[in-house]
Amino acid sequence: DIQLTQSPSFLSASVGDRVTITCRASQGISSYLAWYQQKPGKAPKLLIYAASTLQGAVPSRFSGSGSGTEFTLTISSLQPEDFATYYCQQFNSYPYTFGQGTKLEIK
Amino acid sequence: QVQLQESGPGLVKPSQTLSLTCTVSSGSISSGDYYWSWIRQPAGKGLEWIGRIYTGGSTNYNPSLKSRVTISIDRSKSQFSLKLTSVTAADTALYYCAREDNDQVGASVAFDIWGQGTMVTVSA
Numbered sequence: 001d002i003q004l005t006q007s008p009s010f011l012s013a014s015v016g017d018r019v020t021i022t023c024r025a026s027q028g029i030s031s032y033l034a035w036y037q038q039k040p041g042k043a044p045k046l047l048i049y050a051a052s053t054l055q056g057a058v059p060s061r062f063s064g065s066g067s068g069t070e071f072t073l074t075i076s077s078l079q080p081e082d083f084a085t086y087y088c089q090q091f092n093s094y095p096y097t098f099g100q101g102t103k104l105e106i107k
Numbered sequence: 108q109v110q111l112q113e114s115g116p117g118l119v120k121p122s123q124t125l126s127l128t129c130t131v132s133s134g135s136i137s138s139g140d141y142y143w144s145w146i147r148q149p150a151g152k153g154l155e156w157i158g159r160i161y162t163g164g165s166t167n168y169n170p171s172l173k174s175r176v177t178i179s180i181d182r183s184k185s186q187f188s189l190k191l192t193s194v195t196a197a198d199t200a201l202y203y204c205a206r207e208d209n210d211q212v213g214a215s216v217a218f219d220i221w222g223q224g225t226m227v228t229v230s231a
Contacts, residue, residue: 034217043203043224049217091215095169096156
C-alpha cells in the first residue's frame, strides 16, 4: 500500500495567516492526489484534485502543488471557516489511501 | 446536483453482517462514467477506503477487507450496497458512500460527492 504522511499533524494559526500542509507519498503517485477538508460532524469536502486543480466553488485562497512523492496544500490567508481537518488522498493505485490528517486550529 | 444518502442499521452484533445502502438522487447511478465507493472513519480517526463498484458492475476492494466485503449495484433503484461479514468492534465507524470523478482519459481523480455518513456500532 502507498503510505501518505502529512505534516504537521496539528497546526495552530491565526486568521490571516498563510499556512502550508505537506503530504509525502511512500512511492511516486504522479499527480493522482486530492485534498479534502473535513469539519466536525460533516463529510469530507473536496478542495483540490490532480494535485493542483481547484474544485469548483472552492475559494482561490486554497492552492495545491507537487507531483511524484511530495505535495503541498497552501491556504494563502486563513479565514475563520478554514479551521478544520485536512486530508490528502491518492488515486494512483489500489488500495486508495488517505493521509492521517492535519488538524488546523485557531491560535 | 447528484446527492448520496446512506442507510442501514446503526447497530450490528459481533460476527454478524453489516449491510448498508447508498441511494443516488437528483441523478441516476447509471448516467455518466463513474465509480461508486465506500469509505469509513472510526470515531476521532482517519479515513479508510473500503472498495468501489463501477456502473457496469466491476469491483475493486481494499485487500485488508477483501475477504469480508461485497459491494453490489442496483441500477433500477439507483443504489449501491455494502456488505461486510464477520464484523467486530474494529468495524465500528462512520460509513460514507462517495462518487469518484474521473479525468478525460477515465482515470479516477477525486471523491467529489459524499453522503452525510451513517454511524454503525458493532456491539452485543
